[in-house]
Amino acid sequence: MPACTFYTTAIDYTNAPPHIGHAYEKVLTDVLARFERLRRRPVYYLTGVDQHGQKVQQSAEKEGLAPLEFAERCTAKFLDLWKTLDVQFDGWAATTHPLHKQTVQRILQRLFDAGQLYKQRHNGFYSVRQEQFLTDKERNEAGEFGPEWGQVVELEEENWYFRLSDHRDWLLGFIDSHPHFIVPAFRRTELRNAVEKLSGDLCISRPKARLSWGIELPFDSGFVTYVWFDALINYISFAGYLADPDSGLPEFRSLWPARAQVIGKDILIPAHGIYWSIMLHALGFPDDEIPTLLVHGWWNISGAKMSKSLGNTVDPAALAERYGVTALRYYLMADISTGRDADFSEERLRMRFNDELANNVGNLLNRTLNMAHRYRQGVLRRTGCQDADLVSLAGTEAPAAVAEYTKAMEQFEVDAALEAAVRLARTCNQLIEASAPWKLAKDPTLAERLDAVLYHLAESIRIIAVLLVPVLPEAARGILAQLNCPTDPALSDAGWGVLPDGHSLGAPVPLFPRLEAPPAPAD
Ligand code: MSP
Numbered sequence: 001m002p003a004c005t006f007y008t009t010a011i012d013y014t015n016a017p018p019h020i021g022h023a024y025e026k027v028l029t030d031v032l033a034r035f036e037r038l039r040r041r042p043v044y045y046l047t048g049v050d051q052h053g054q055k056v057q058q059s060a061e062k063e064g065l066a067p068l069e070f071a072e073r074c075t076a077k078f079l080d081l082w083k084t085l086d087v088q089f090d091g092w093a094a095t096t097h098p099l100h101k102q103t104v105q106r107i108l109q110r111l112f113d114a115g116q117l118y119k120q121r122h123n124g125f126y127s128v129r130q131e132q133f134l135t136d137k138e139r140n141e142a143g144e145f146g147p148e149w150g151q152v153v154e155l156e157e158e159n160w161y162f163r164l165s166d167h168r169d170w171l172l173g174f175i176d177s178h179p180h181f182i183v184p185a186f187r188r189t190e191l192r193n194a195v196e197k198l199s200g201d202l203c204i205s206r207p208k209a210r211l212s213w214g215i216e217l218p219f220d221s222g223f224v225t226y227v228w229f230d231a232l233i234n235y236i237s238f239a240g241y242l243a244d245p246d247s248g249l250p251e252f253r254s255l256w257p258a259r260a261q262v263i264g265k266d267i268l269i270p271a272h273g274i275y276w277s278i279m280l281h282a283l284g285f286p287d288d289e290i291p292t293l294l295v296h297g298w299w300n301i302s303g304a305k306m307s308k309s310l311g312n313t314v315d316p317a318a319l320a321e322r323y324g325v326t327a328l329r330y331y332l333m334a335d336i337s338t339g340r341d342a343d344f345s346e347e348r349l350r351m352r353f354n355d356e357l358a359n360n361v362g363n364l365l366n367r368t369l370n371m372a373h374r375y376r377q378g379v380l381r382r383t384g385c386q387d388a389d390l391v392s393l394a395g396t397e398a399p400a401a402v403a404e405y406t407k408a409m410e411q412f413e414v415d416a417a418l419e420a421a422v423r424l425a426r427t428c429n430q431l432i433e434a435s436a437p438w439k440l441a442k443d444p445t446l447a448e449r450l451d452a453v454l455y456h457l458a459e460s461i462r463i464i465a466v467l468l469v470p471v472l473p474e475a476a477r478g479i480l481a482q483l484n485c486p487t488d489p490a491l492s493d494a495g496w497g498v499l500p501d502g503h504s505l506g507a508p509v510p511l512f513p514r515l516e517a518p519p520a521p522a523d
Pocket of ligand 1: 011012
C-alpha cells in the first residue's frame with residue numbers, strides 16, 4: 001500500500017486566466033489534503049497546468065510571443081492565485097517540464113513496442129476549438145456541427161492511433177466490479193453507458209506541420225502527441241513513474257494509487273473515465289491500481305455555463321480581495337454539494353459568511369471570551385457540575401458533530417462536514433441564551449454552574465476550530481490563538497476535555513467582521 005494519501009486535480013489549461021471553477025477544484029482538493037494532515041496522515045497533493053496544444057500555440061501567435069513564454073505568463077497567474085487562496089500543494093505538474101516530457105516519451109515507446117499504437121490516414125471534419133476529429137455522432141439534429149465545436153474544417157492527414165477499443169470489454173467489467181471507481185455513484189451509470197457505445201480508437205498525434213507546440217513522438221519525429229497522451233500522464237509522471245532514480249521526483253510506489261483524482265464532470269467522459277483508465281490498463285497497471293475519480297459539479301452563473309466567450313466568468317482573485325480568503329473558501333466549500341452543480345452568487349457568499357461565520361461561530365467566540373473575562377478574569381474552571389444540558393453537549397452533541405464531520409470528510413462531502421461544525425456552534429449559542437450566564441453571575445450560589453457553562457462553551461469552540469482547520473486554516477488558527485491553544489491541532493484533539501482546569505483564555509479579537517454589499521456603481 002502507498003505510504004501517502006495522494007490527491008491530484010485536473011490540471012488547468014493555461015490559455016486563459018483562472019476562474020472560480022478552477023479555484024473551486026483546487027480548494028476542494030486542498031481541503032481534502034488538509035484533512036489528511038489534520039489526521040496526521042502523510043499526504044501528497046499534486047496539481048498543475050496543461051501548457052501544450054493548439055490553443056496555447058494560437059494565443060501565443062496572436063500576442064507575438066513564443067508559446068513557452070505565453071504559457072509561463074498564464075501559469076504565473078495560477079500560481080499567484082493558489083498562493084492567495086492558501087492552496088497548499090506538494091507537487092506542481094507543469095507539462096512543459098523536461099521530466100514530464102521524458103516520461104510521456106517513455107510511455108509512448110512502451111505502448112508502441114507493445115503494439116498498442118498504429119499509424120493511419122484519416123479524412124474528416126476537425127474541430128479547431130476542441131482539437132479533435134468529429135464523427136456523425138457529433139452532428140446535431142439539423143445534421144450540423146453545432147457552435148460548441150467552433151470552427152470546423154475538412155482535413156486529410158496521417159496520424160497515430162491508440163488501440164482504445166481493444167480494451168472496451170475490460171473497462172465494462174472493471175466498472176461493474178469496482179463500485180468505488182467513480183464518486184458520486186450516479187456518474188458511474190453515465191460512464192458505463194458511454195463505454196457501451198465505445199467504438200473506434202483514439203487519435204494521439206498531430207503532424208508537426210499543423211501543431212508544433214507539443215511533445216515529439218519518440219518513434220516518429222514528424223509528429224507531436226497532443227492533449228490526452230500529454231496532459232493525463234501528468235498524474236503519474238510527476239509522481240515519479242518511469243523516472244530515473246536521481247530525478248528528484250517522488251518514489252512512485254510511495255504514492256500510487258492516488259486516493260482520488262479530482263476532476264470536473266466535463267472531463268469524465270471520455271477523457272478520464274475511458275482514455276485514462278484504459279491507458280493505465282494498457283500500461284500494465286493492475287485493476288486495484290486504477291484510482292478513484294472524484295467527479296465534482298460545476299459552478300454556473302444564473303443556471304448558465306461560465307465561459308470566456310460569454311464574458312460571465314468570475315475572477316476569484318477579485319473576490320478574495322473584496323471579501324477575504326476566508327469568506328471565499330467558506331462559500332466555495334459550503335454552498336455546493338460535491339458532485340452537484342451550484343449557482344455562483346456574491347449575495348449568497350455574503351449571506352452564508354454573515355449567518356454562519358460572523359453571527360454564529362464568531363459571535364460564539366466573542367461572547368464566550370468576553371463573558372469569561374468579565375466574570376472570571378479569563379480563567380476556566382473544570383467543575384463537577386452534572387447539569388443535563390452540559391452533559392448532553394459534552395457527551396452527545398460534540399462527539400456526534402465530530403463523528404458526522406469525519407464521516408462526511410471521508411466521503412468528500414465537505415459541505416456536510418461544515419454543517420456539522422456550524423450546527424455545534426448554533427447549539428452553543430442556544431446554550432448561552434438558555435443558561436443566561438449574565439444572570440448566573442449575579443448569584444454566588446450558581447458559581448459552579450457558571451464555571452461549567454463557560455468551560456463547555458470554550459471547549460466546544462476549541463473543537464469547532466479544529467474541525468474548521470481544513471477549510472479555514474487561517475481563521476481556525478485565529479480562534480485557537482484567542483483560546484490560548486496550540487494552533488496546529490490534530491483531529492484527535494477534537495475529543496472532549498482537553499482544556500485543563502485553570503486554563504487562561506486570550507482576549508477576544510473579531511475574526512469574522514460582517515460583509516457588506518459593495519456600493520452600487522454610480523450611473
Ligand atoms: N486541461 C484540461 C484537464 C486535463 S487533466 C489531465 C482541462 N482544463 S480546464 O482548465 O478546462 O479545466 C480544469 C478543471 O476545472 C476541470 O476539472 C474542469 O471541470 C474544472 N472547471 C472548469 N470550469 C468549471 C466550473 N465552472 N465549475 C467547476 N469546475 C470547473 O479541462
